[in-house]
Amino acid sequence: MRWQIGKRAGWALALAVLCPWAGKAQPSDAPKYEMRAGWIASVANLDWPSKKGLPVAQQKAEYIAFLDTLVAMNANAVVMHIRPTADAFYPSDLEPWSQYLTGKQGQAPDPLYDPVAFMIAEAHKRGLEFHAWLNPYRVSQTADTAQFAPTHAFHQHRDWFVEYGGKWYFDPGIPQCREFANAMLLDLVKRYDVDAIHFDDYFYPYRVAAKDEQGKGYIVEFPDSLSWERYGKPFFKDRDAWRRQNVNLLIEEFSRTIRQTKPWVKFGISPFCVWRNASKDPRGSQTSVQQTNYDDLFADILLWMDRGWIDYVTPQMYYPTTHKSANYDKVLSWWSNLTQPDKFHLYCGLSMWNETPELQYEIARQREMPDKVQGTFFWSTRVFMQNKKGLNQVLQAGEYRYPALVPPMPWHDMTPPAAPKDLSADGKAHLVKLSWETAYSDNLMYYLVYRFAKGQAVDLEDPSAIVAKVLYDHDARKVYLDQQAAAGEYTYVVTALSRNNVESTPVETTVKVSKTKVTTINKKE
Incomplete structure (x- = not known):
């Protein structure tokens, strides 16, 4: 992320109370399928936790507040920064505990808990996908090596690391660095129920400018001469091509590791919004930025998309429509013309530091091309927490007034899960108890509950009817309590939902709700 730009058993009551969908039963012009994700950054305590060394109870409360805010905005995914600087927000044999968690790198939280396990459970409880956000090469935000814990790889493999611009990085040209990163990934994916692995725009770092003794500006070269001489020069004529290949190998290996370990886990990347300027490459965008993915970060996003190594790309389209070098419209047009919705999804990364009308315009533009753009990531969730200029209320009343499902990826498992059975209802007005028998499927993740008022067409493509x-969680029977249904006649529909957001065949029951009881009129299975 470019910070300088502004960057259970039984009752399902907990989710129902947190869920803002209940009570919505109007016709909807909003999409049923649309990615809506929020980034939460941990580096430098930008978002979470708000400070180093907070009590565990406060850490948990802050995180839950972020999730509840996303749920209130009808979001469906959280992108959580869990490996910001070659450290970990979870117990790891490979990397030390993060200083941004406890205040000192290598120091475990007290009382001991596993933040990532906690974060995933809380996200899933609220119906949110959990995208684990990692930085592959960044090691520190300062040059002070005293910050590294005794167990840090820096002390065992000093030759893996280089200092550049007052920060430390893994040298991408050293194969052992790639192997180490892949081992970290394998450990993470094996141990945790993540829905996706996520990278941002940091590959090789953005080039650093400096001035010589005469005050003349120049670009400082990334200090990888030793690895270039050993691993690159014997095989490549062009150093930049070698650097790109180093990153290509990392992306390909990460993709392979994820798919061999847990094929349902997605791999997504959020690059800087410009691949190349058209002035340098006719395939590039009509932009004029000074640094680009291909030429400066050595990230050939187009290759990764074409090879099918990634499941989604989220270019950081943070510049507004008025920006001269890379305005939103030009960048969106360029990326949308590259889409292959049967191969990868395109989500737009939007900056919430832009004014509300700008954000509304950007969302509307994306929705004009649903076959090309499948949703939005917001930088960052902290702005929703601040509710800048009443932004939340504007979006809640407009663009995000209804829930949406993460779009299924057709190259992943499209098998519908087994449908629920024996849907029944009892209770009374504002206390309608639905229950159904579960049928186990390997890919089963959630159940969707729809409610349609008398006279309303039963249309499962209408997201306004989704109430929960x-x-x-492996119960033989699930229960949902609808506290929003007043006296009247309703049709309830329940479907099972797979990890890939594929729905089962529905079951339904039509009931009459009074102040004292619920009477079943009709059932369909």
């Missing part, structure tokens, strides 16, 4: 997303 209930986590499947």
